[in-house]
Amino acid sequence: MTTKICDVAIIGAGTAGLAAELSARRHGASTLLIDESFSGTTCTNVGCMPSKLLIAAAAAAHGARHARTFGIAAEPVVDGVAVLKRLRLERDRFIAGVDKSIGRIPDGVKWKGRARFTGLTTLEIDDGTVVEAKAVVIAVGAAPSIPAFLDPVQAAVLTNETLFDLETLPISVAVIGAGPLGLELAQALSRLGVETRVFDQGDRLASLDDKEVSGQLAHILGNEFPIHLEVQLSARLDAGKALLSWTGRSEGSASFDYVLAASGRPPRLKDLGLESTGLVLDEHGAPKADPCSLQCGAAPIFLAGDAANGRPVLHEAQAEGAIAGHNAARYPDVLPGKRMVPLSIMFTDPAMAVVGDISRRSATILGAASFEDQGRAKVFATNHGLAHILADPLDGKLIGAVIAAPAAEHTAHLLAWSIQHGMTASQMLALPYYHPTYEEGLKPAFRAICKAVGSSMPMERDDGFLAGA
Numbered sequence: 287m288t289t290k291i292c293d294v295a296i297i298g299a300g301t302a303g304l305a306a307e308l309s310a311r312r313h314g315a316s317t318l319l320i321d322e323s324f325s326g327t328t329c330t331n332v333g334c335m336p337s338k339l340l341i342a343a344a345a346a347a348h349g350a351r352h353a354r355t356f357g358i359a360a361e362p363v364v365d366g367v368a369v370l371k372r373l374r375l376e377r378d379r380f381i382a383g384v385d386k387s388i389g390r391i392p393d394g395v396k397w398k399g400r401a402r403f404t405g406l407t408t409l410e411i412d413d414g415t416v417v418e419a420k421a422v423v424i425a426v427g428a429a430p431s432i433p434a435f436l437d438p439v440q441a442a443v444l445t446n447e448t449l450f451d452l453e454t455l456p457i458s459v460a461v462i463g464a465g466p467l468g469l470e471l472a473q474a475l476s477r478l479g480v481e482t483r484v485f486d487q488g489d490r491l492a493s494l495d496d497k498e499v500s501g502q503l504a505h506i507l508g509n510e511f512p513i514h515l516e517v518q519l520s521a522r523l524d525a526g527k528a529l530l531s532w533t534g535r536s537e538g539s540a541s542f543d544y545v546l547a548a549s550g551r552p553p554r555l556k557d558l559g560l561e562s563t564g565l566v567l568d569e570h571g572a573p574k575a576d577p578c579s580l581q582c583g584a585a586p587i588f589l590a591g592d593a594a595n596g597r598p599v600l601h602e603a604q605a606e607g608a609i610a611g612h613n614a615a616r617y618p619d620v621l622p623g624k625r626m627v628p629l630s631i632m633f634t635d636p637a638m639a640v641v642g643d644i645s646r647r648s649a650t651i652l653g654a655a656s657f658e659d660q661g662r663a664k665v666f667a668t669n670h671g672l673a674h675i676l677a678d679p680l681d682g683k684l685i686g687a688v689i690a691a692p693a694a695e696h697t698a699h700l701l702a703w704s705i706q707h708g709m710t711a712s713q714m715l716a717l718p719y720y721h722p723t724y725e726e727g728l729k730p731a732f733r734a735i736c737k738a739v740g741s742s743m744p745m746e747r748d749d750g751f752l753a754g755a
């Protein structure tokens with residue numbers, strides 16, 4: 287039996303785990319990074335990058351199909367094999383990049399195997415190795431959850447872990463879940479010519495707490511592929527296909543080559559032996575971590591990335607890894623990490639973004655900006671969507687935003703940065719806006735906030751009459 291002794295053991299070499307290991311080592315700790323495969327991250331292998339590569343192919347098809355809007359005749363011919371071949375080629379380059387960074391980790395720090403807790407800071411790896419650490423960072427990520435009603439059609443079920451390895455594009459796909467995963471992939475598949483339908487038991491897209499923005503997006507996306515909200519589903523195999531039946535807000539049945547389970551990705555904490563740590567676990571078997579220090583109670587255990595189930599997006603996995611690694615190295619003298627303004631973006635077209643704290647909506651001023659008559663959007667025939675910007679009623683300081691509009695991924699960044707710097711709507715209007723741009727489209731929301739809180743509008747720069755702004 288091998289025993290490994292270290293200051294900080296990190297379980298999981300994904301984005302959060304790699305950041306945690308580096309951070310702990312930079313702060314003087316001896317580290318042990320344990321992963322069951324050391325073969326890329328969720329982001330590169332089955333997450334952000336392959337999904338965006340599929341979206342990029344879909345955008346090319348969509349652009350050609352819609353060229354006729356501008357007087358140009360074109361009809362795309364989608365070669366499914368070629369689309370997926372290019373996707374995997376580029377994806378593998380991203381994976382090679384991660385392999386390179388893993389290769390730079392010093393000898394003796396990496397340990398391949400599946401770890402589980404046997405005590406507060408003792409781990410057992412599936413090869414029998416025992417690890418004794420002073421602190422542990424849990425960065426095990428998340429895994430797809432497959433609803434039980436899909437059991438009868440298991441053979442036809444895809445997840446984000448299998449979709450990108452198909453040889454070619456299927457004829458038809460049912461997508462279960464209208465969250466970011468389901469909607470991004472549904473729109474991409476639909477634009478690539480796959481008959482696609484989305485189903486969700488909930489009453490809005492992406493569980494978005496803004497009915498108006500969510501409703502507009504549902505309308506826009508619903509013009510491209512059917513979205514069935516508030517439905518209950520059942521499934522059975524029929525002539526080798528998955529036959530889905532649904533009841534609720536709408537009723538029907540249809541056969542699909544595949545069913546994509548996009549119904550959430552809970553943290554992979556189940557077989558981690560957390561009960562041996564003595565930590566208080568919730569009904570899902572998860573410990574609670576402080577959102578700033580990422581420490582579980584007062585224990586020498588830290589949670590980071592998707593495993594922490596707080597902000598399951600890449601830049602936060604990296605940031606949380608760095609905070610957790612630092613704190614694990616300095617345990618018990620733990621510090622609160624400085625968290626960024628929350629920012630999440632769904633790469634549909636139009637994109638949907640949530641920025642800052644939108645939970646206090648009732649206690650804020652709301653400025654709205656529609657993109658239906660917006661200059662830049664009209665030029666590019668993308669004139670739809672809505673931005674809601676929330677601000678403090680006292681001084682118009684920006685608090686949050688929900689946007690489903692063209693270029694939302696870019697305007698959301700500007701808003702997140704402005705919120706982080708404490709900007710007010712009035713200050714936003716005093717900044718330069720080039721014409722004609724999508725950024726100009728936010729001005730009506732800033733003006734509405736200024737008006738509501740009685741703060742000044744810099745008229746010499748923002749007169750509000752520029753045609754198409």
Ligand SMILES: Cc1cc2nc3c(=O)[nH]c(=O)nc-3n(C[C@H](O)[C@H](O)[C@H](O)COP(=O)(O)OP(=O)(O)OC[C@H]3O[C@@H](n4cnc5c(N)ncnc54)[C@H](O)[C@@H]3O)c2cc1C
Pocket residue numbers: 297298299300301302303320321322323324326327328329332333334335337338399400401402425426427428446467551554558590591592593597598599600601603633
């Ligand atoms: C389809 C899809 C698209 C996405 N698109 C975006 C996007 O566009 N932008 C964005 O910001 N985010 C996106 N995300 C989210 C983003 O990918 C994740 O938030 C991020 O990758 C999480 O990183 P992580 O380090 O927490 O987990 P992971 O990268 O999953 O790492 C976890 C690691 O832990 C290892 N592990 C697990 N259990 C054990 C164990 N017991 N012992 C040893 N090792 C173990 C695993 O092998 C794995 O290597 C997307 C996710 C998906 C699924």
Ligand SMILES: NC(=O)c1ccc[n+]([C@@H]2O[C@H](COP(=O)([O-])OP(=O)(O)OC[C@H]3O[C@@H](n4cnc5c(N)ncnc54)[C@H](O)[C@@H]3O)[C@@H](O)[C@H]2O)c1
Pocket residue numbers: 433462463464465466467468470485486487488491492493519548549550551598599630631632633
């Ligand atoms: N652009 C991005 O940042 C991006 C893109 C894709 C995925 N992700 C990440 O991937 C993770 C998973 O995304 P997701 O969209 O799967 O999760 P999600 O939890 O956001 O959405 C899941 C959806 O599935 C629905 N659902 C669950 N069970 C169902 C059932 N039995 N029948 C019908 N509907 C059901 C839920 O109501 C919900 O709307 C998230 O953490 C997300 O942040 C991020």
